Amino acid sequence: MYVLKIEDYDLDILKILQSGQVFRYEILSEDSFVLIYQDHYVVVSKIDGGYQFECEPEEFQSIWYPYLGLDLDYQAINQSIIHADARFEGVIKEQMGLRILRQDPFEMLMTFIISQSKAIPQIRKLVNELSVKYGRYLGKVESIPIYAFPTSQALNHVKEEEFRDMKFGYRAPYLEDAVRLVNCDLVQLSKAQLPMLKQIKGVGDKVASCVMLFGLGDLEAFPVDVWMRKTMIYLYDDLGVKSKDIDIQNYGKKMFGKYAGIAQQYIFEYGRQIIKNL
């Protein structure tokens, strides 16, 4: 058992789980969750003044501390973002506790290939089905079975046809290609950069940026999707409706510098709130 005092960190696990950056988790109640990372899972409960992790302190330090990005100083990061654009003060105050997770790179690669042209609940469903079929069974929490996301080895001989049977649609050959390139080491995920990732079929700027940001902790990565696109054009007069995604990406990277990725997460949340009211 390990207790994390919230006063030492800005951390809001529910906000993180609902932010669209992570798809594998369980929400047991309003203040009780299951986090999953590779072969590990942990039950976390919100208690007075903090979070209680049902694991040994050693596991917390080696797995969940880095997973939650608790080594990053969000006070300083937030100040830097507000300094770049003062309009973010309100959004950041509202989204206090939202953090970028450091998830498994292979899982991020597969997940964001799946994500294209799909709504978040659909992505979650497909990624979970993939884990149940090919991932390792880890245990049970309140009668919910918990599976690891499959390793690249576990998916090594899965054919396009099998992915299609699982309703991955036109992404099926992309998934097969991704597994193949990772397993033959043509794409070395641990030291991947954007161009390397884009060699994989079905991986463009957006998916590659998500892998860099959510899987490899590259805080400068700035994924631009339809939401980001709309919100950035709304926020910045320099950007017009016919701006290219790459220009929007470069604009954001330039504006927010080494914390562009975190700014991106705030902008994404902001966009999800306001766009439907426009």
Added chain:
DNA sequence: TCCCAGGTAGATC
């Protein structure tokens, strides 16, 4: 029935 969803590759001009 029609339209769109955290996109991308390939064809066409």
Added chain:
DNA sequence: GATCTACATGGG
């Protein structure tokens, strides 16, 4: 290069 379009599937 910039602009279409097909690509599977499910939900509103």
